[in-house]
Amino acid sequence: MKRRNFIRIVGSTGLLIGATGTMFAYNPLTRADSEEKLKQLCFKAFERFESVWDFNDFWKRGNTFDACLIFVDALKDQWPDDPEVEIIQKKVGKMLEKNLVFFNSFDPGDLWADDFGWWGIMALNARKHLLQLDNKELGEQYLKLSTDLCWEYKKKTAYDHTETGVPVLHGCRNGDANGDSLGVKNTVTNVLLFLLSSRIYRLSLTEAIPDNDKYLDMAYRQWLWFNEWFELDRYQYLKKIPDTGALVQERPMAFFEGSTYQEKIHPPWAEGWVWSGDQGMIIAALTDMLAIKDELAQYLISNEIDADFDVNNYELRLRNLIKQIGLGVKKAMISDVDGIIREAPCFSSFGPEHGRDYVAGRGILMRYLSSDEERNLLGVDLTENIRNTVKAIWNTRNKVTNQMQPEFTSVENDKLYVEQFRKLWGLADDVHKWDIETMKEKNKNGVCQAVGLDILGAAIKTL
Template identity: 70%
Template structure:
């Protein structure tokens, strides 16, 4: 895959200098405000998404459409009266009808635990969107998909209900719904169950969802799993950088006789592997747990689960981890040389075995770190980095189609970033391109466009 020629950009106002598309004519007219430019970029990015979103890959389609939903929510919040934005809201409603048909075409038993996590989260955002445009019937179907299907499958078939795991009990495996494969307890599978549980519970506080304590209970169980691992500092699951901040690794590993956490496959693991998407989702789940601290305290004490629960210590611990990951992202996943947000240089993420799955990570991270709640807690300002990353994504797009690309940074700067990351993390691979030649073109286009939508959504909220 050839790299594009890169230009120097300093912000949103410089984004359009690479070419002029029919709707981007400001280079030949009087200057437009950054607000207007950002909106026009968003409209063009969505127009391309309409052409590539309808592809046949279950988890990727779920994730890419979730990116779209968060993006159009940001559009609506900022330009609610704009006619083109209103039209997009209606279009997405029709697309959600097709997406539900797509979901129902699959036998749930053939799906994996993380599949249910991605679609469960999408379904909650779909409900929010559909209620906003007045389609309560379809909104209720999506809620049922999230709670009665996705969450229940993850709880029943993926969560480890035994007390035998060592050194940390329970957790969630990325197995198939039929139970033919148990899978591995990696970060993404566990954080998806964590986040889905916390999000459903928070929704239940404003809507009539029966038996909502079970979602709070599972969110708490997942919090205990993560926190116990983080307290076992010798395993470095929450690994500190050499300067300040920390990142959660792709999975917890403990190599000793009798350990339940030694599996190096499914997907194939390598030492030091860390993924952007995990950071954003974990911060989101911890942010939820902070928001529901009072409800959790009442639940634990009323049900004699933890009568000595210390809400202040709990709150302090959550904030400590959130800030530590925020600092880790700022220091290790933003290149000093150009301020652009990157994927950690770990060969397992770039492929060829898993590149097509981890390609979306940069967008997923910003989808969650770009929320108002997360921005207030991570204690770092990523606004300038979001702006510079969006500029890079825009300047390297296909000018004819406005299709975003897997790579949007220069090779020279990438090499400097790898050295930066290696010094901070202790591990790094000399990888500069996504090895995704085996990925179907439309699937690739959909995923790449979703990364851009995630970045645009974060920019719309912060710029």
């Protein structure tokens, strides 16, 4: 085995989830069998995903397929010579052909800024997968989708190029590409531009991507936007949890005359709103910025953008932020009573208007925090929590179809978690169930199955 054995995930309980959902006692002589059980569970989860991924919802489809790509990449990394893994890789290659046709069926002008972020990041991972299959032609089409379409649209139509933002300049609005609606500068829209820019730039360090400084420049601009907000403690965009860490709120808000950050719609905002998916993506973007610190320093100094840039102070700031948010996740988004990864109890996330969007957050969180690069910087160990969450997701699935569910925790424990969160955060809503009755069944199944793939992928990475 290449990494720590799977038994490290199950901890001191000595229990492991079997492919049938049952539990059995750990025997130190059957470690290979334990890993095999996890692999078979993953195969069953993917088989279900095959039947529910092809649904008609633009941003959700981009996000769910990104979950699939990261999951399959983890499979390939852990079991590179397994014939079934190779079959799954090839199936995903065929699915990516169909996915590009789906993307091209839409008028880009009708799409929203965050749509381009989800698809742009997914497209980079799609290219990586396709190159492993030696499908360079389709891989390059996905690269161009990411750079020439998604990134360019976000830069031209969503980024605020004006000098009128108060109290913080610039940032990215979640408006439509036609410009009919400006939208709001929330966290997810800004972190998607941040992460897409940093990921394209990092790729350009090893691949021939022309004019790559523009991606570095935008990543730096987005870093400045976030960092300036984080330093304005009175607005609590990066809200501290007493003695434990911090979490990034759903959007920055500043209520005073002349402020351009008072928008309470797109979607409807409520005080204290925090979303799990934002935490994973912001840590990933900050991790990228740490990885390219030397390139950034050279760029800023040589172009006289910031001649006094101190790379050591910059690195210290990044590391501190990553650890603050990592600790915030550990303390506030994981239940003390059962150790399962939770969504923060905010009605704005769970409610009928946008619950169908925010239900994906727990998977997005772990998609990024389980990456080796991010995990090594967090300063907290989520291994046992991943194990607990895998167990919960698998044991609450539809046992006939292996379909994952939006809820995989008990109401009794959910109520205790709400109180835990309220004590730490100061605010919480008594929400336990996702209000997604209006969500189309296939869409719901695709999103929930993707959350399962995200958590399973995280479990693989802890082996």
